[in-house]
Amino acid sequence: MIFDALILGAGPAGLAAASALGRARRHVLVIAGSDYRNRASHAMHGVLACEGMNPIDFLTQSQHQITALYPNIRLESDTVQRAAQIGTPESPAFEVQTATGAVYQGRRLILATGAIDELPNEIAGFETCWPDHIYQCLLCDGFERAERPFGVGVLAKPLSAHYVHLALRARCFNKRVVVYTDGLYTKEQQCETEKLFAPALAQGVTLQHTAISRLEPLPTNKGPGAHIHLEGGKSERVDFLVYKTLTRPASAHLALQLGLQINEIPGHGSVIACKEPTGATSVPGVFVCGDAGSLIKGVAPAMAQGLCVADVVWGGLLEEDKS
Numbered sequence: 137m138i139f140d141a142l143i144l145g146a147g148p149a150g151l152a153a154a155s156a157l158g159r160a161r162r163h164v165l166v167i168a169g170s171d172y173r174n175r176a177s178h179a180m181h182g183v184l185a186c187e188g189m190n191p192i193d194f195l196t197q198s199q200h201q202i203t204a205l206y207p208n209i210r211l212e213s214d215t216v217q218r219a220a221q222i223g224t225p226e227s228p229a230f231e232v233q234t235a236t237g238a239v240y241q242g243r244r245l246i247l248a249t250g251a252i253d254e255l256p257n258e259i260a261g262f263e264t265c266w267p268d269h270i271y272q273c274l275l276c277d278g279f280e281r282a283e284r285p286f287g288v289g290v291l292a293k294p295l296s297a298h299y300v301h302l303a304l305r306a307r308c309f310n311k312r313v314v315v316y317t318d319g320l321y322t323k324e325q326q327c328e329t330e331k332l333f334a335p336a337l338a339q340g341v342t343l344q345h346t347a348i349s350r351l352e353p354l355p356t357n358k359g360p361g362a363h364i365h366l367e368g369g370k371s372e373r374v375d376f377l378v379y380k381t382l383t384r385p386a387s388a389h390l391a392l393q394l395g396l397q398i399n400e401i402p403g404h405g406s407v408i409a410c411k412e413p414t415g416a417t418s419v420p421g422v423f424v425c426g427d428a429g430s431l432i433k434g435v436a437p438a439m440a441q442g443l444c445v446a447d448v449v450w451g452g453l454l455e456e457d458k459s
């Protein structure tokens with residue numbers, strides 16, 4: 137059987153695409169592994185009607201809803217290892233092979249494979265504080281820990297102008313904001329940084345240049361937050377840290393196998409090249425939605441992109457069937 141579309145990934149993007157194509161009564165196979173970007177998070181924020189929901193519950197309930205409503209949508213738990221074009225630009229078709237050896241074919245291929253965060257694990261203790269005490273997005277998590285007694289730490293590594301904006305945003309959650317530059321020793325470096333951060337310093341943000349020796353989450357009975365242990369023995373406590381991760385497309389090898397381009401975006405990481413909002417790529421019939429192809433990363437944007445791609449895919453299938 138050749139499916140109308142193969143969707144790789146069952147996060148918010150892939151499931152939204154599946155739901156829309158289910159409603160359009162197309163025959164679709166969704167193949168997804170067990171990992172997803174916010175798997176370590178316990179509560180999802182900023183998604184209307186799902187505020188505070190555990191991401192796993194959100195995904196499981198969405199999957200149940202889709203399979204219960206749309207018999208034309210099939211979900212397989214597996215990991216795609218290979219993807220290839222087997223059609224023509226006028227009549228595209230694709231074949232994928234999974235880790236268990238299964239082979240599937242579809243007329244369209246939707247990459248909803250998400251992104252992975254690059255974490256600075258060279259900072260001792262980062263991993264144990266992520267993501268409960270180190271947030272990658274203030275909009276997602278800052279509200280719940282606003283106005284607590286110890287303030288917000290901004291982990292500015294590598295140092296860039298982006299952290300000036302982040303420090304100013306952090307001020308909306310707490311008046312005490314400290315930017316940790318993790319070891320700027322020369323007077324020259326410190327002066328440059330002070331110039332860069334002038335707008336934030338003017339609002340009361342402070343800079344801490346001493347190198348971080350270790351991050352340590354507070355024991356649960358001591359409240360939320362973390363200790364920042366600095367070289368020389370000093371320790372500072374914050375209610376949470378914020379850190380801008382660089383993100384890379386998960387399963388980038390599939391994009392490369394299909395001949396897609398991966399664009400490097402300074403300060404952000406990389407994304408699979410596609411046109412927003414249609415998700416169209418340089419390969420006819422291949423579409424990208426969600427974190428894999430967009431700089432605007434979040435559950436709601438991923439769902440919106442999935443929906444948009446599904447609509448374009450549906451229209452394209454009908455066009456092709458006319459000719």
Ligand SMILES: Cc1cc2nc3c(=O)[nH]c(=O)nc-3n(C[C@H](O)[C@H](O)[C@H](O)COP(=O)(O)OP(=O)(O)OC[C@H]3O[C@@H](n4cnc5c(N)ncnc54)[C@H](O)[C@@H]3O)c2cc1C
Nearest residue numbers: 145146147148149169173174181216249250426427434435
């Ligand atoms: C710690 C943390 C907390 C966050 N909190 C929030 C929040 O509160 N609110 C918010 O809006 N956003 C939040 N986000 C962002 C949000 O998680 C992502 O924007 C969203 O999950 C993107 O959806 P997606 O469908 O593009 O990718 P994902 O949700 O990552 O899903 C990717 C899917 O692709 C599958 N996949 C990947 N490769 C393959 C392969 N080779 N074969 C088969 N399947 C594959 C995965 O298994 C998964 O099913 C958070 C992110 C992080 C890191």
